[in-house]
Amino acid sequence: MAEKLLQIKNLKQHFNVGRPNMVKAVDGITFDIYKGETLGLVGESGCGKSTTGRTIIRLYDATDGEVLFENENVHGKKSAKELKKFNRKMQMIFQDPYASLNPRMTVADIIAEGIDIHGLAKSKKERMEKVYELLETVGLNKEHANRYPHEFSGGQRQRIGIARALAVDPEFIIADEPISALDVSIQAQVVNLMKKLQREKGLTYLFIAHDLSMVKYISDRIGVMYFGKLVELASAEDLYNNPIHPYTQSLLSAIPLPDPESERTRKRKSYDPAIHNYASDEKVEMREVAPGHYVYCSEKELKQYQAQYKH
Template sequence: MSEKEKLIEVKNLKKYFNVGKGKILKAVDDVSFDIYKGETLGLVGESGCGKSTAGRTIIQLYNATSGQVIYDGEDTQVKKSAVDKKSMKKKMQMIYQDPYSSLNPRMTVLEIIAEGIGNHEVQLKSKEKEARVYDLLESVGLNKKHANRYPHEFSGGQCQRIGIARALAVAPEFIIADEPIAALDVSIQAQIVNLLQELQQKKGLTYLFIAHDLSMVKHISDRIAVMYLGGVVELAGSEDLYDNPLHPYTQALLSAIPIPDPKIERTRERIILKGDVPNPMDPPSGCRFRTRCPKAMQICTEIVPEWQEVSSNHFVACHLYKQ
């Protein structure tokens, strides 16, 4: 993977929210990883771990508290002119979790998809924009007959296809898919994931795929990063992470994946985590996972574990692997 060209470099990214009375919510706290051109990086973790906030901060829907997001060698956090900001927004797009709430109910499908085209390519005539929208609808498995309908006339899966077409409308290089299948029926989820993979191959797209469905993340991702309470605790290739999880939190997550055939003997012991996720406004000292970790040691209460490469392209933050 090191031979590939980096598209995104996330360095020590932090996103804190002031929730009043002097309290600070550390949603994303010192997160670092790279995303290579043409790959899919999966980002997984429990609800509330900060993965969606990380995605929205990378794409600048939220302003970062500190840290850097470098896109193709350019620091996106540096103040830019309106023209440069517009150019950057065209390169990065987002697919949202809820296909219904992400689409304006008062706009037709044609208007929804053409809106981005009109903002970034003002020279295009109406007929040209319409033709572009029809092509986009075809590319996501719909047709031009759907263009004059409203979002409420479609199923969840169809609405998500419209959301994908909208994201593709300005020809981006990088797409953040924020749990794009979580609100869909199981029968539709595989169709959407297969569509995303087809579009990636055809258009050379790069994805950050945020999800909590671990089996689906393995299917679509080249590498996977695991988040817990605002920080990344492990990062490795998809197969490597599933075959050899190092961090106790990753091991617990993977042990919870159901086996589709009950006749197959479970080879991985089920790990039940005790206690609740700590309050992100008052995280534990040292390792944030120590209050639930079955392998916690004294050092875990005192020192934050270092981010280290334990084996080739397999990174972990855990005192069990202190070098």
């Protein structure tokens, strides 16, 4: 059995609590991430996937639920020393490579920020050596160290963001739509770089995205989110070959095919949330339809989904 690195238990993130305009961005989701794997989290814009990532890493305080990292409750940590230790183990790559880098800092200072905070270099020389090494690790070179972010393309900036995340030797990285702002040709380069780094450094990823084809390429397992709920969770292969929840089927049917003939005749499935108007006494939760394949459903739906599962 693989070791659980992260356990999310009934996580909730509600905004404007107690007001009429309360938003349940994340509404009671539960899942685990195993050491060394990539869990993809997909869903349409506004479904709560980025909020999930930000709540896990404590950019937001959770409204309710637990985030256990190596069996320690992340949201229960109080002392500055404990938080610092946790921040070193978990890092984030942000969606916008333009907004996430300080325009007034050189690339060397951006990458070395974590090294400075955690005291990982004994001298200025060692600090710069680490920066050069990190730049080369992400496919840039040491001449880039004294330049400013505006001198780089989007793909290069995202590589700088990855180098910054790697600077403190984390175990777990949350990649929040790290390729959505990049050209398609650059997207593949960044994802291949992330896969290479994962192999070399034994990293664990939570990869948040809405591009389903790219998520399949990088992920071991995939979770599908809809309006703050996790509606399906399965291995990448199983989810694509055997989507069970009607929303997952609708999402997958929207992936464009590179063949004009089949694209012309292909049927897209629309999703109507009204089909899931549950009775107030029905217990709706993540249930196992097949080994390792979970769907958010009622007891009655479970039997129906099990019957339609293609073994």
